[in-house]
Amino acid sequence: MIRSILLISALGAASACLAQTLPATDKVTDRHVHLMSPRMIKLFKDVSIPFSRPDADYSDISVLQERLGTKRIHLLSMAYLYGHPEFGKVENEADLVRAENDYVAAARKTAGKHTRFYCGVNPLRDYALEEVKRCSERLKADGIKLHFNASQVYLTVPEHVARVRPIFEFAASEKLPIVLHFDNTHRRFGEPDVKILASQILAPLKPIRLQIAHFGTSGGFNSRTRAVIEGFIAELEKNRDFAKHRIYFDISAVALDKDSEGVPKLTDEQFSELAALIRRLGTHRIVFGTDYPLYSVPQYLNILKSRVRLTDKEIRKILSN
Numbered sequence: 001m002i003r004s005i006l007l008i009s010a011l012g013a014a015s016a017c018l019a020q021t022l023p024a025t026d027k028v029t030d031r032h033v034h035l036m037s038p039r040m041i042k043l044f045k046d047v048s049i050p051f052s053r054p055d056a057d058y059s060d061i062s063v064l065q066e067r068l069g070t071k072r073i074h075l076l077s078m079a080y081l082y083g084h085p086e087f088g089k090v091e092n093e094a095d096l097v098r099a100e101n102d103y104v105a106a107a108r109k110t111a112g113k114h115t116r117f118y119c120g121v122n123p124l125r126d127y128a129l130e131e132v133k134r135c136s137e138r139l140k141a142d143g144i145k146l147h148f149n150a151s152q153v154y155l156t157v158p159e160h161v162a163r164v165r166p167i168f169e170f171a172a173s174e175k176l177p178i179v180l181h182f183d184n185t186h187r188r189f190g191e192p193d194v195k196i197l198a199s200q201i202l203a204p205l206k207p208i209r210l211q212i213a214h215f216g217t218s219g220g221f222n223s224r225t226r227a228v229i230e231g232f233i234a235e236l237e238k239n240r241d242f243a244k245h246r247i248y249f250d251i252s253a254v255a256l257d258k259d260s261e262g263v264p265k266l267t268d269e270q271f272s273e274l275a276a277l278i279r280r281l282g283t284h285r286i287v288f289g290t291d292y293p294l295y296s297v298p299q300y301l302n303i304l305k306s307r308v309r310l311t312d313k314e315i316r317k318i319l320s321n
Contacts, residue, residue: 032252032289077120116142177209194231203241219253252289
Protein backbone atom coordinates (compact mmCIF):
# COMPACT_ATOMS: atom_id res chain seq x y z
CA MET A 1 0.00 0.00 0.00
CA ILE A 2 1.29 3.46 -0.85
CA ARG A 3 -0.92 6.02 0.84
CA SER A 4 -1.65 3.87 3.89
CA ILE A 5 1.97 3.98 5.00
CA LEU A 6 1.58 7.71 5.49
CA LEU A 7 -0.96 7.33 8.27
CA ILE A 8 0.21 7.51 11.85
CA SER A 9 -1.34 7.92 15.28
CA ALA A 10 0.12 8.85 18.65
CA LEU A 11 1.14 6.00 20.93
CA GLY A 12 -1.58 7.03 23.33
CA ALA A 13 -2.41 4.62 26.10
CA ALA A 14 -2.27 1.48 24.00
CA SER A 15 0.69 0.05 25.90
CA ALA A 16 -1.28 0.23 29.14
CA CYS A 17 -3.81 -2.21 27.70
CA LEU A 18 -1.25 -4.94 27.15
CA ALA A 19 -1.02 -7.78 29.61
CA GLN A 20 1.98 -7.84 31.89
CA THR A 21 2.78 -11.32 30.60
CA LEU A 22 3.70 -9.93 27.18
CA PRO A 23 7.21 -8.60 26.52
CA ALA A 24 7.83 -4.88 27.02
CA THR A 25 7.30 -3.12 23.70
CA ASP A 26 10.94 -2.03 23.52
CA LYS A 27 11.85 -5.74 23.50
CA VAL A 28 9.61 -6.45 20.50
CA THR A 29 11.09 -6.81 17.01
CA ASP A 30 9.03 -5.07 14.34
CA ARG A 31 9.77 -6.80 11.03
CA HIS A 32 7.87 -4.41 8.73
CA VAL A 33 8.86 -0.74 9.09
CA HIS A 34 9.17 1.90 6.37
CA LEU A 35 11.74 4.69 6.34
CA MET A 36 11.85 7.31 3.58
CA SER A 37 14.49 9.79 2.51
CA PRO A 38 13.54 13.48 2.17
CA ARG A 39 13.71 12.96 -1.60
CA MET A 40 11.15 10.15 -1.40
CA ILE A 41 8.87 12.30 0.75
CA LYS A 42 9.04 15.06 -1.86
CA LEU A 43 8.07 12.53 -4.51
CA PHE A 44 4.86 11.83 -2.59
CA LYS A 45 4.12 15.49 -2.00
CA ASP A 46 4.69 16.39 -5.65
CA VAL A 47 1.71 14.21 -6.59
CA SER A 48 -0.41 15.65 -3.76
CA ILE A 49 -0.27 12.64 -1.43
CA PRO A 50 -0.66 14.19 2.04
CA PHE A 51 1.34 13.49 5.17
CA SER A 52 -0.42 13.57 8.53
CA ARG A 53 2.75 14.16 10.57
CA PRO A 54 5.99 16.13 10.29
CA ASP A 55 8.47 14.78 7.76
CA ALA A 56 10.82 13.63 10.53
CA ASP A 57 8.30 10.98 11.60
CA TYR A 58 8.96 9.25 8.29
CA SER A 59 12.60 10.06 7.58
CA ASP A 60 14.43 10.49 10.92
CA ILE A 61 15.39 7.17 12.47
CA SER A 62 15.52 8.58 16.01
CA VAL A 63 12.01 10.03 15.75
CA LEU A 64 10.79 6.82 14.13
CA GLN A 65 12.13 4.71 17.00
CA GLU A 66 10.40 6.95 19.53
CA ARG A 67 7.09 6.87 17.68
CA LEU A 68 7.26 3.14 17.04
CA GLY A 69 8.13 2.17 20.59
CA THR A 70 11.10 -0.12 19.86
CA LYS A 71 14.62 -0.01 18.45
CA ARG A 72 14.41 -3.59 17.23
CA ILE A 73 13.42 -2.75 13.70
CA HIS A 74 13.62 -4.19 10.21
CA LEU A 75 13.82 -1.14 7.93
CA LEU A 76 12.38 -1.76 4.48
CA SER A 77 13.62 0.53 1.72
CA MET A 78 10.95 1.81 -0.65
CA ALA A 79 13.41 2.46 -3.46
CA TYR A 80 11.26 0.34 -5.80
CA LEU A 81 8.76 3.23 -5.98
CA TYR A 82 10.99 5.27 -8.29
CA GLY A 83 9.47 4.83 -11.71
CA HIS A 84 6.05 3.84 -10.30
CA PRO A 85 3.28 5.06 -12.67
CA GLU A 86 1.58 7.02 -9.89
CA PHE A 87 4.66 9.22 -9.57
CA GLY A 88 5.46 9.47 -13.26
CA LYS A 89 8.78 8.89 -14.98
CA VAL A 90 11.90 10.13 -13.25
CA GLU A 91 15.31 10.80 -14.74
CA ASN A 92 18.27 8.72 -13.60
CA GLU A 93 16.00 6.15 -11.95
CA ALA A 94 18.80 3.73 -11.11
CA ASP A 95 20.75 6.51 -9.37
CA LEU A 96 17.69 7.45 -7.30
CA VAL A 97 17.18 3.81 -6.31
CA ARG A 98 20.79 3.56 -5.19
CA ALA A 99 20.53 6.81 -3.22
CA GLU A 100 17.37 5.64 -1.44
CA ASN A 101 18.94 2.36 -0.46
CA ASP A 102 22.03 4.23 0.71
CA TYR A 103 19.85 6.46 2.91
CA VAL A 104 18.11 3.56 4.64
CA ALA A 105 21.39 1.68 5.03
CA ALA A 106 22.93 4.75 6.70
CA ALA A 107 19.97 4.95 9.10
CA ARG A 108 20.59 1.32 10.05
CA LYS A 109 24.13 2.21 11.10
CA THR A 110 23.00 4.95 13.48
CA ALA A 111 19.97 3.10 14.82
CA GLY A 112 21.73 0.51 16.95
CA LYS A 113 22.69 -3.14 16.79
CA HIS A 114 19.11 -4.44 16.71
CA THR A 115 18.14 -2.65 13.49
CA ARG A 116 18.22 -4.41 10.11
CA PHE A 117 18.20 -3.00 6.57
CA TYR A 118 16.37 -4.50 3.60
CA CYS A 119 17.36 -3.27 0.14
CA GLY A 120 14.42 -2.27 -2.08
CA VAL A 121 14.37 -2.89 -5.83
CA ASN A 122 11.97 -3.40 -8.72
CA PRO A 123 12.91 -6.87 -10.03
CA LEU A 124 11.70 -6.05 -13.54
CA ARG A 125 14.32 -3.34 -14.05
CA ASP A 126 17.52 -4.08 -15.97
CA TYR A 127 19.60 -2.78 -13.05
CA ALA A 128 17.79 -4.85 -10.39
CA LEU A 129 20.26 -7.70 -9.91
CA GLU A 130 23.23 -5.35 -10.01
CA GLU A 131 21.65 -3.18 -7.31
CA VAL A 132 20.85 -6.16 -5.10
CA LYS A 133 24.47 -7.31 -5.37
CA ARG A 134 25.68 -3.79 -4.55
CA CYS A 135 23.42 -3.66 -1.51
CA SER A 136 24.78 -6.97 -0.30
CA GLU A 137 28.47 -6.32 -0.95
CA ARG A 138 28.84 -2.60 -0.23
CA LEU A 139 25.94 -1.77 2.07
CA LYS A 140 25.94 -5.10 3.90
CA ALA A 141 22.17 -5.39 3.51
CA ASP A 142 20.45 -7.80 5.87
CA GLY A 143 17.83 -8.73 3.28
CA ILE A 144 15.85 -7.76 0.18
CA LYS A 145 12.41 -6.12 -0.12
CA LEU A 146 10.33 -6.83 -3.24
CA HIS A 147 6.93 -5.25 -3.84
CA PHE A 148 5.04 -7.02 -6.62
CA ASN A 149 2.19 -4.50 -6.54
CA ALA A 150 4.31 -1.36 -6.80
CA SER A 151 6.47 -3.08 -9.44
CA GLN A 152 3.47 -4.67 -11.18
CA VAL A 153 4.99 -8.13 -11.24
CA TYR A 154 2.72 -10.82 -12.67
CA LEU A 155 4.10 -14.31 -12.18
CA THR A 156 1.64 -15.59 -14.76
CA VAL A 157 3.80 -13.74 -17.33
CA PRO A 158 6.86 -15.94 -18.10
CA GLU A 159 9.07 -12.91 -18.75
CA HIS A 160 8.36 -11.67 -15.24
CA VAL A 161 9.29 -15.02 -13.73
CA ALA A 162 12.55 -14.87 -15.67
CA ARG A 163 13.28 -11.45 -14.12
CA VAL A 164 12.33 -12.40 -10.58
CA ARG A 165 14.13 -15.75 -10.44
CA PRO A 166 17.73 -14.36 -10.46
CA ILE A 167 16.93 -12.14 -7.47
CA PHE A 168 15.75 -15.16 -5.49
CA GLU A 169 18.73 -17.21 -6.67
CA PHE A 170 21.13 -14.55 -5.45
CA ALA A 171 19.31 -14.26 -2.13
CA ALA A 172 19.52 -18.03 -1.65
CA SER A 173 23.21 -18.15 -2.52
CA GLU A 174 24.02 -15.31 -0.10
CA LYS A 175 21.55 -16.47 2.58
CA LEU A 176 19.68 -13.17 2.41
CA PRO A 177 16.05 -13.22 3.58
CA ILE A 178 13.40 -11.68 1.35
CA VAL A 179 10.37 -9.68 2.43
CA LEU A 180 7.83 -10.03 -0.37
CA HIS A 181 4.70 -7.96 -0.95
CA PHE A 182 3.20 -10.73 -3.06
CA ASP A 183 -0.16 -9.30 -4.14
CA ASN A 184 -0.19 -7.43 -7.46
CA THR A 185 -3.91 -6.48 -7.10
CA HIS A 186 -4.81 -8.14 -10.42
CA ARG A 187 -8.37 -9.45 -10.19
CA ARG A 188 -7.18 -12.99 -10.97
CA PHE A 189 -4.30 -12.93 -8.50
CA GLY A 190 -4.38 -15.88 -6.13
CA GLU A 191 -3.80 -19.62 -6.24
CA PRO A 192 -2.04 -19.67 -9.67
CA ASP A 193 0.50 -17.12 -8.43
CA VAL A 194 1.16 -19.17 -5.29
CA LYS A 195 1.77 -22.29 -7.39
CA ILE A 196 4.18 -20.48 -9.71
CA LEU A 197 6.10 -18.99 -6.79
CA ALA A 198 6.34 -22.42 -5.18
CA SER A 199 7.21 -24.53 -8.21
CA GLN A 200 9.00 -22.26 -10.66
CA ILE A 201 10.91 -19.94 -8.34
CA LEU A 202 11.39 -21.49 -4.90
CA ALA A 203 11.43 -25.25 -5.52
CA PRO A 204 14.86 -25.37 -7.27
CA LEU A 205 16.56 -23.10 -4.71
CA LYS A 206 18.56 -23.81 -1.60
CA PRO A 207 16.50 -23.10 1.55
CA ILE A 208 15.68 -19.43 1.92
CA ARG A 209 13.88 -17.33 4.52
CA LEU A 210 10.84 -15.69 2.92
CA GLN A 211 8.53 -13.28 4.72
CA ILE A 212 5.20 -12.80 2.94
CA ALA A 213 3.96 -9.31 3.79
CA HIS A 214 0.38 -8.58 4.92
CA PHE A 215 -0.68 -12.24 4.80
CA GLY A 216 -0.08 -12.31 1.05
CA THR A 217 -2.35 -9.46 -0.03
CA SER A 218 -2.24 -5.67 0.28
CA GLY A 219 -3.63 -5.33 3.78
CA GLY A 220 -6.95 -5.85 5.51
CA PHE A 221 -8.77 -9.15 5.60
CA ASN A 222 -11.34 -10.62 3.23
CA SER A 223 -12.03 -13.64 1.02
CA ARG A 224 -8.94 -12.82 -1.07
CA THR A 225 -6.74 -13.08 2.03
CA ARG A 226 -8.26 -16.44 2.94
CA ALA A 227 -7.81 -17.78 -0.58
CA VAL A 228 -4.13 -16.79 -0.74
CA ILE A 229 -3.33 -18.26 2.68
CA GLU A 230 -5.20 -21.46 1.83
CA GLY A 231 -3.14 -21.66 -1.36
CA PHE A 232 0.08 -21.41 0.63
CA ILE A 233 -1.11 -23.99 3.16
CA ALA A 234 -1.90 -26.42 0.34
CA GLU A 235 1.55 -25.98 -1.22
CA LEU A 236 3.31 -26.32 2.12
CA GLU A 237 1.46 -29.57 2.79
CA LYS A 238 2.07 -31.25 -0.56
CA ASN A 239 5.22 -29.68 -2.03
CA ARG A 240 8.36 -30.77 -0.18
CA ASP A 241 10.60 -28.62 -2.35
CA PHE A 242 8.56 -25.61 -1.27
CA ALA A 243 8.19 -26.62 2.38
CA LYS A 244 11.98 -26.86 2.82
CA HIS A 245 12.08 -23.06 2.88
CA ARG A 246 11.47 -20.99 6.01
CA ILE A 247 8.18 -19.40 4.97
CA TYR A 248 6.67 -16.81 7.30
CA PHE A 249 3.67 -14.51 6.98
CA ASP A 250 3.80 -11.06 8.51
CA ILE A 251 0.58 -9.79 10.01
CA SER A 252 1.30 -6.10 9.42
CA ALA A 253 -1.70 -4.05 8.17
CA VAL A 254 -3.96 -7.12 8.30
CA ALA A 255 -5.89 -6.56 11.55
CA LEU A 256 -7.11 -3.08 10.64
CA ASP A 257 -9.25 -1.28 13.19
CA LYS A 258 -9.42 1.78 10.91
CA ASP A 259 -9.89 2.35 7.19
CA SER A 260 -6.63 2.65 5.30
CA GLU A 261 -6.24 3.81 1.69
CA GLY A 262 -9.57 2.40 0.64
CA VAL A 263 -9.03 -0.83 2.57
CA PRO A 264 -11.86 -1.07 5.10
CA LYS A 265 -11.40 -1.82 8.75
CA LEU A 266 -12.42 -5.29 9.87
CA THR A 267 -15.83 -6.10 11.26
CA ASP A 268 -16.14 -8.09 14.48
CA GLU A 269 -16.92 -11.16 12.37
CA GLN A 270 -13.82 -10.64 10.25
CA PHE A 271 -11.64 -10.29 13.35
CA SER A 272 -12.98 -13.69 14.47
CA GLU A 273 -12.37 -15.19 11.02
CA LEU A 274 -8.82 -13.82 11.06
CA ALA A 275 -8.19 -15.47 14.44
CA ALA A 276 -9.40 -18.81 13.04
CA LEU A 277 -7.15 -18.47 9.97
CA ILE A 278 -4.15 -17.64 12.17
CA ARG A 279 -4.71 -20.84 14.12
CA ARG A 280 -5.14 -22.87 10.94
CA LEU A 281 -1.91 -21.48 9.49
CA GLY A 282 -0.13 -21.85 12.82
CA THR A 283 1.42 -19.12 14.94
CA HIS A 284 4.85 -20.67 14.25
CA ARG A 285 4.55 -19.32 10.69
CA ILE A 286 3.59 -15.75 11.61
CA VAL A 287 5.89 -12.81 12.37
CA PHE A 288 5.06 -9.44 13.88
CA GLY A 289 5.11 -6.17 11.97
CA THR A 290 3.24 -2.87 12.19
CA ASP A 291 3.63 -1.42 8.68
CA TYR A 292 4.79 1.75 10.47
CA PRO A 293 3.73 4.52 10.20
CA LEU A 294 0.35 2.82 10.02
CA TYR A 295 0.61 1.66 13.66
CA SER A 296 3.03 1.76 16.57
CA VAL A 297 4.07 -1.43 18.35
CA PRO A 298 1.82 -0.89 21.42
CA GLN A 299 -1.16 -0.03 19.23
CA TYR A 300 -0.89 -3.10 17.04
CA LEU A 301 -0.18 -5.49 19.88
CA ASN A 302 -3.29 -4.15 21.58
CA ILE A 303 -5.34 -4.86 18.44
CA LEU A 304 -4.06 -8.44 18.26
CA LYS A 305 -5.01 -8.94 21.89
CA SER A 306 -8.29 -7.03 22.18
CA ARG A 307 -9.79 -7.29 18.67
CA VAL A 308 -8.34 -10.46 17.16
CA ARG A 309 -8.44 -11.92 20.67
CA LEU A 310 -5.23 -13.89 20.43
CA THR A 311 -4.04 -15.33 23.72
CA ASP A 312 -0.89 -14.07 25.38
CA LYS A 313 0.73 -17.41 24.54
CA GLU A 314 -0.15 -17.02 20.85
CA ILE A 315 1.15 -13.46 20.74
CA ARG A 316 4.38 -14.44 22.49
CA LYS A 317 4.91 -17.19 19.93
CA ILE A 318 4.42 -14.75 17.04
CA LEU A 319 6.85 -12.30 18.63
CA SER A 320 9.45 -15.04 19.08
CA ASN A 321 9.55 -16.22 15.45
